[in-house]
Amino acid sequence: MSEQSMTVQRSSVARQQAQVSTFAAFRATLRRDLLIALKRRNDLLNPLMFFLIVVSLFPLGVSSDPNELTRIAAGTVWVSALLASMLSLDNLFRADYEDGSLEQLLLSPQPLYFMVLAKNISHWLISGLPVVLLSPLLAYMLYLPADAYWTLLFTLLLGTPVLSLFGSIGVALTVGLGSRGLILAVIVLPLTMPVLIIGAKAVADVSLGLPLGMHYALLGAILAMSLSLAPLASAAALKISVN
Amino acid sequence: MWLWFSKLGSPKWFYDLSGKWLPWLVAFMVVTMTVGLLWALLFVPEDYQQSFTNRIFYVHVPVASISLAVFPLMAIAGAITLVWKMKLADMVAKCAAPIGVWFTGVALATGAIWGEPMWGTWWVWDARLTSMLLQFFLLIGVVALRSAIESPDAAARACALLSIVGAINVPIIKYSVEWWNTLHQPSTPLTMDSNSANGPEIWVPLLIMIAAVYCFFVISLILSTRNEILQRERRSQWVMDIIASERV
């Protein structure tokens, strides 16, 4: 065998090994974050409780008239989901920053994109997915028309990961700050508005009998774009914050 | 190439050059601003529909067009900061953000003043106003982040990153707001076409005003950047020389 083909073979083996270990590191990170969340029940319950409470503020604050509630149901559920996602963002990197695990993550020889993605996915599974699953119950309480349930569920399913991904950039930028206050919300909320607009509008439109292809396509496009770009931005932001 | 680039990025070079340009820029601005304002306020024929209030248009349009340019400017400066670590780019970005907040604020305010006689209300959730408002929020986020991070170096890079993310998001916001808005209010009374269809006596003063306001923006940016340069380079010899000569 020629020396060249040996080298080629060796490098392809090396690449394969690298892929295997990247996947292993990705899985280990995902598993670790889920484990931490499972051990701290509060992390799981608090966003959900917050979601429930915020939604129930609206009938109390606006009106308990079914007709009026029907009209604001979609927006209410979406805004509450957005706020619940914001509230839970702090769990994403804060503890890791404080105990030094974040430095270990940044010094991993694996591509940082996948490590951040693993953390974002686990954040969504912990705080986003429960909200999505609870949303039909709240929609019922707000007299959302029955035909809009699936739309609400699907748009939330497409939209809440974007909230986690965008939020992650904001947390990564502010994780090193001693006093964060509301700066996280000031940075992240404007970024998430397109998702809110499209999601809430989809639910409103389905009640009017309008076609929804466009809404799903836009949400899907935003999700695809943020899946591919947001973890890169988060990774860059983490490097800046840890500096 | 590198020499040229590092020279361009040198704060001293910028300070000297901008010092030479400033008087000319100020003179140009004074002339265009006077001519533009007088023309717009006194000589432009009154619109039969909008009466006198439509003259705020001559302030609103230039200011709004600059507000739209601020985010791309900050994103480009941010990219230069991140890639080449050029200090000057960050100083410009840092100074552009609060100026951008002001311009966006003025654009919103003049839009509201204009809207009141036309729509009978100070605020309409019109596509343009809404996306301008969201951009206002984004800019405030950048300014807030800058003031929250103590280390100037970290603040520079964090804000650079946020500006780039924001600049990518601005068109998405704009299109989603427009799309959201079109179905609610199929026709907005606020369209430029009705104005640009008018004769040159309407749009020539507008062009002059745009030039004047752009000039004003550049002057504010240069002045504030020069200030920033003096502060950051206060330990370097050439700044000390300037200070010494000022004292004499």
Added chain:
Amino acid sequence: MSASAVAIPATDHDAFRQPLLQASALFCERDERVLFSSLNFTLFPGEVMQVQGSNGSGKTTLLRILCGLNSSYEGEIFWLGEDIDDDREAFLASLLYIGHRVGVNKILTARENLRWSCALHAPVTDTDIDNAMARVGLLGYADVPCRNMSAGQQQRVSLARLLLSPAKLWVLDEPFTTLDIQGVKVLETLLAEHAEKGGAVLVTTHHKLDVPCELRRLNLDDRK
């Protein structure tokens, strides 16, 4: 060899060994204060280098710069003759850093912590973890949540990573602070063993290092 003797390898000796880590003309300032300038050093396989300096002299900053965690510096750093930014993944694969904050999550058990932090480089088996825990004196603590451990024990958990990692370069920031006498001994033995196997160590400590291998000193107070 006593710790006070500064063992500098003879120059002809150097020629046969490829340096692992090289720093050239490092300059760093923080808050308008120069921490160090024109700092040069070379680290060869089999060496332990102790970074010294008074409080605030930039020891931690230097270590973080060398790992690539801190990028606000001027100068160049080479790993095996290549700039560390050129092939970052190769460099990180041979680096093990334990910082001031040791990277141990308090909610997880020692085993879960080690499993994750090792998996970032290369996965390890449970037996490996048990052996490493025994070696650092934490036999039977593998499944105890780390919040129930003392600071010294948490430090030991992080030191178990030294045994589980194939990395050639260890960068340790104040690893001795919370350790008891016995823990100090264990760590010193680990350092010596690593050096013997051809690895290299950069360590900051005010502790008087007693290691039976080549020990070099880098004093940051002299580099203003």
